[in-house]
Amino acid sequence: MSFLKTVVLISVVFTLSACSWLGKKDERRYLSDIGTLTVRTASNEPLGVDHKDVIRSYKSYLEVGTDPEMRVRVAHRIAGLKLQWDEVRLDEFGDDIDSMVAEDREMAEASIGDYEALLSLYPDRIDNDAIYYQLAKAYSLAGRTNQAIAVLEELTARYPESIYYLESQFRLGRMLYNVRDYEASEMRFEQVVAFGDQGNPYYLDAQYFGGWALFKQNRLEDSLLAFTEMIEEHFPDDETLMAAEGAELEVLNDSLRIMALMFDYLGDWTEIARFYDEHGSRYFEYRIYAELSNQYYEKKYFKSSASTLRAFVDRFPDDDRAPLYYRRLISGYEKAGYPQLRRKHKKIFIERFGVGSPYWNSHGEDVRTLITVALGDYIWDLATFAHGWGQQSSSKSQKRERLTEAADWYREYIRSFPKAPDAVKAHFLLAEISYEIGNFDDARNNYEIVAYQYPFYENAAEAGYAALLAYNKYRPTPEDALRWRQLTVASAKRFVLEFPEDERRGTVLVNTAEMLLGDEYYEQALSTARLAQKSGVELPPRYSYGASLVQGHSAFELGEFAEAEGALLAASEYTELTRKERGELRQKAAAAIYKQGEAAQESNPEEAVAQWLRLADVVPESNLRENAEYDAATLLMQVADYPRAQEVLLAFRDTYPKSEFSADIRSKLIIAYEEQGEWRQAAFELQSVSDSGSNDEEKRIAAFQSAEYFEKAEDYDNAIVMYRRYAHTYKRPFDPAIEAHYKLDQIYAKLEEEEKRRFWLDKIISLHLRAGEDQTDRSRYLASQAAFELGEFDRNKFDSISISLPLAKSIVRKNNAMQGALKRYTQAVEMEVLEFTTPSTYHIGEMYAKFSRGLLESERPAGMDELEEEEYTFLLEDQAFPLEEAAIDIHQTNIGRTYDGLYDEWVKKSFDSMAVLMPGQYDKQEQAVSYVDQIR
Template sequence: MLFRFLVLVMLVVVSSGCSWLGKKDERKYISDIGTLTVRTASDEPLGVDHRDVIRSYKSYLEVSTDPELRVRVAHRIAGLKLQWDETRMDQLGDDIDAMVEEDREMAEASIGDYEALLELYPDRIDNDTIYYQLAKAYSLAGRQNQAIAVLEELTERYPESIYYLEAQFRLGRMLYNVNDFEASESRFTQVVEFGFKGNPYYLDAQYFRGWALFKQNRLEDSLLSFTEMIDEHFPDDETLMAADGAELEVLNDTLRIMALMFDYLGDWNEIARFYDEHGTRYFEYRIYAELSNQYYEKKYYKSSASTLRAFVDRFPDDDRAPLYYRRLISGYEKAGYPMLRRKHKEIFIERFGVGSPYWETHGEEVRTLITVALGDYIWDLATFAHGWGQQTKSARDKRERLEQAAGWYREYIRSFPKAPDAVKAHFLLAEISYEIGNYDDARNNYEIVAYQYPFYENAAEAGYAALLAYNKYKPTPEEEARWRQLTVASAKRFVLEFPQDERRGTVLVNTAEMLLADEYYGQALTTARLAQESGVELPPRYSYGASLVQGHSAFELGKFEEAETALLAASEYSELNRKQRADLRQKSAAAIYKQGEAAQEENPEEAVAQWLRLAEVVPESDLRENAEYDAATLLMQTEDFARAEEVLLGFRENHPNSKFSNDIRSKLIIAYEGQGEWRQAAFELKTISDSGTDDEEKRIAAFQSAEYFEKAEDYDNAIVMYRRYAHTYKRPFDPAIEAHYKLDQIYAKLGEEEKRRFWLDKIISLHSRAGDDRTDRSRYLASKAAFELGEFDRRRFDDIEITLPLAKSIVRKNNAMQGALKRYTQAVEMEVLEFTTPATFHIGDMYAKFSRGLMESERPAGMDELEEEEYTFLLEDQAFPLEEAAIDIHQTNISRTYDGLYDEWVKKSFRSMARLMPGQYDKQEKAVTYVDQIR
């Protein structure tokens, strides 16, 4: 019995677990531990089961008197009964009905044992284990409410128990199962708040808490809870992808319920809204995918696609974006939505295609994924639009669809230039482009097919079609040179690349003619030349065509010498009618005329020769008159006036009724001017003045004619024309007063003073009446005229001697002086400096001369000395005021030096004052010697 007792005690201690160790008050020290003998246990299994052990424990209780051991053994018996139930439950699985009566009795027995222990020992510190085991027993017995109550008491009474976390977790599960979701959430929250360390229920508690929140319809809180769970346990995509086993099941189920909740909240847009509010998460792509799958399973195909597209719109640069969009397209395809499928193929190409911002910012791995679908999508869209365009009857729809197809073929070529079927795309694109009038694109793609894929079955047709496209296209002025080169190159390549083609002989000529018809003159000319130089013998019709194209094209391009030769050659074609031949000769004359035009800038002599040659080559041409006129004009411009005069006179004789007749006269005038033949020029101008129809032209011609007669020293005719102008034209004012002045100058040359006086007086009158038309020039001429008239009277004044009898001579001299004073005063009042100082001097000088003349005049005979003295006094009385006036006037002239004026006439006034007032104005400076200065 003692041995059996020791075995039982050891079983209790070992099987009770660590929670029983170290709970007695006795202290253990190293010295208290005795020597232990270790016996090796047998490897043979023990031939006992739970019932045998339970019976052994019960036997012990019958003899044991130690209270503590009795409690522990009783606890162990209850534990073994519970373990029996757990084992049987594992064996039976879900088949509870298979439990035998013994099983049920064992379960109830374990519950009774635990309840008895709690009743007998309610305050033991290790009762947490009893509560834990009792709750488990209730649970196994299907008595959930009692299990919940026991666990609640355990967590309340033993917060430090090792079973606390598990009890809280089990409570959460049980409360959830009985639909008390709020309480369940609370229990799970407490488990989560304990933290991750040392908490094996942490992940599951987070998971079930999310579910408890969901069951309360607190969707936002549930989503946030699940989000935090994923954040913590799957911090990046690598850990997410590495999840497996139970962890993977939790993860997948979490994503499923999260997707479902977003659907409950509205739709896929709720995902973005939620994570915009709570922060973007890397794993959102999984939620979008899950929600899309759920929609698809429910046959909500558009919602499924919209969810996938929402992800792409939210994360446009994500590596998965193309895959999600492909899933979207595949969904529409499987669901039978062809229009939506094509629409989103277009969007896929736009967003992810070659060269797109997405393509440029992603590496080869992502590009490879895109390429898989891209080619199929583009080709499908191209062939669909092409087929629709060919079948539709509406011209508008046809063009629209063909343009769409062309765009997709172009996109395919751009994206996959090295693909085997790229040549086919080029050819189909060329066909469409030609059909819709996009000839530039057509010829480009035809040429690619013809010359980059020479072994393609339609290569020759493509080459010929390229030429037709060249003929149809109308390049801009900026493109013209380039287009010309391309056209010629294409025709030449066709001839060289396809030498056996039966169209080779006519390709170049036909191309040239079509280019000419479309006014592509450069290309036409080059092609016509190539046709004539290619070594191909052309029939007369094509030879004529080549010459015709060459002539017209060269003419339009300014190659007039070549045009003349080619057009004259074309005019010899026997099938032409009279009008056609005349037109060609007329254009040949135009080419000659244009050669003159082209040469006039750099080689005027050549230009003149060409224009005069026109009459020899095509004498019947309407351009002959213009050519001869232009030859004369150019001779005038180059100042070859002698030859110009000859041509002009010949023109006047050959074309008397020409519309250029008036201009011929003008040019003759210039030719005469250039040769200094002023009199001939003047007569031509006089003719215009006499018989012209334009009043202004007649006025100008009259004045210029007078000038040219004056230059030729034909003063009689000059006077006639100046006088005509002066009497006829008062306006404009400037030439009118000049005409008066010219008459004065001519009469001055002829020495006709009286006629000069007339015109000088007219100048003064014309200026004084001019009002606002007065100018500095007219004031100058009027001042000069007044001065000149004063000079006439002053000279007469100087010529009159004061003789006896004084009364007569003085009156005559005074009259002359007054006339001069009046005119000089007029000159001074006009404030023209050139005449102000001399007029002032002459006025002062006349007063001085008058004074001296009186004093030096002849004395009457027979006077005695006294009488002579008195006579002299009388003369002095008359002379003194005159002398005083002379002094005042000379001082006025001298005072102008204060204004910086010191000319010849001011100097003369100084000299006059030296005579009149020698004491003041005739002082000589006294030189002081060096020795005198020292003294």
């Protein structure tokens, strides 16, 4: 093998030995690019001709040139051209060393000889540092590493101020590393680093290779610290770290890889935390965790890879990258085929980073955005897995457990992503699970969300219908029953309104209405039944009947009687009803009509009557008909519509002759007749009561009132019959009994039947006198009046009898009449009724006076002479004087009542009579006036 080829191979071996731990070829370009030293030549101008031609020209000069300095310069130039030629040829052929021709190898070796000759000839030249530098490069190219090392050591020792010094120290470190003298290599790299970074192009590389040298010495802690300080110095923050490119990026990546490897050598991922707890935390630790995780993963240490990532999250739980690292952990398990671990850590991810978690709440939208996609995927995956497992489980307990778990994950998805496009699907699947495991409240809630918040979802209608099924399945507590039924009704209505084309909407409403009616939620039942009938769907007969039935019963209970009537009658037309069922519905319809009347009786009596009376036309067989017509009559009476009331009452009596209301009907008719002034009809009704009544007291009262009404109607014959019946039948109570006697007297007075009057007047007096403690002022008055009236009859008879011859007969007759009158007037006076006392007294006095005058003025017997006549006259005067005296006494008694403050026409008349009887005393005008004034 040629010397040049050997140099190249040694360089390649060094490169491979330094980077063999790295994985992929494209990731170790930096180490492989560590090439040979670039030798500085005396002149850097580009060559315009062939190297060989130029070298030959310089050699020709040496043969003739004598200037020592120029000869040295030309010798430098020849050696440099030869070395440059070697480099050009090496670059041209690359690893294909055998392609280099023999003359090229000779030229390379010749350059070494030239440099050595120069040093031998001129050992003390101040610019020999360049010759040492070029000679070291030539040795390196020729593969003579040890000689190159020796030359560079000489250069660095002799020329510490040389421009080649820093580079030579760096190249020494590299070469010593290649020959595995890691400790010496470390020292050389330390020299380069100690120079500082100002004007030091090898500063970063020296730090990097210094870390490697420590690693090769198995000084892992020192190496880690060296790499840490290097990264921290050159990449002080994450921004500069992320901006690294080119050679810097290669150094960075290689450093992180070897650091991750060293932590693995020290133990495992826990060493990262231990190391940085000891030496101070660094911001770029996340890169080391990631690198170590990658190395584990490439080695198929999947759990170690995951544990490394989780260690970072545990160490930096609030770091923005924490969720990303946990995602890589989960992804690693997924790619490696560990489904249980994958699901386990998805749950942990959701718990640690999910919506509402402390991590979520403490980070901004940029971090949340990075979490969201994975979070949604993980929750959905866990939900669908548990859902599928539950559906396939044969064990009821396990089935319920898995489905419950799935429901929880669907809820978590909805909670986390309420506006996600597939949130509706989560609601639907959650509803399905809830329904399956008997959680009907949750089921209906989610079904309704699907149906009414996502109306364009493909399963919206099915969800709405399923919600109703859930309502029917759920059994609320008594305390919650009302609210639940209200929700049921609302859901049914929404279903109909939101899905007007769904054929089930009518039956849905009917079923709901029937349920509400059964639970006595009448308002909801009625509104639902109404909606069912207006749903636009032709209901099957069974459901049409059901809607009418619910509407009828509910409306009835809520007082909507007109609506109830129509609905109940409609329901009664259902052909499948039994006779009894149909009859019950018609009876309730009749009740609704009756109730309409009741509802209107206060505000609109006319309407109430119309409702009650039409019941006979709508439901003639109803047992409420009799009550309705009776109530109609009663209300007509109350509102004083007596003509119509009379009409209804008479019709009622004809229709229901044996009604329990018959007696009351008669009473109402009596009142109606009374209010219309139809006294005779009223009297006949009362007479009927008196004739056929079952209550004696009622019969008594009716008899008296009948007589009164006959009297008012001037039907005196019937009045007399009824008063006479009363008078003969009822002695008690006393007051109406004596009034009946009085009424008979009055009627006979009108009929001018004196004898019949005398009978009843005498009955009045005797009734009063026998009454004992029952006597009243009224009975005394009536008795006094009766006595006075009887006295009047006799007085009138007295007045009608003149004293004529023969005197004995006429005087007896007149005296008898006067005695009858005196008896009655005296009775009247004795009863002390003032109204009849003064006139009776007056009439008694007048009868005495008239009798006296009548005697004196009576006819004289014929044939008497003057003396006989005179004696006859004296005889009459003797008879007349006592009568006159009696008259005066009686009139004076009447006049004496003025001392008791009494002065009426009859007292006045007594004064007038006394003026005639005693003119000297009473016919004095001034005295009369004075007396009258006095008594006033």
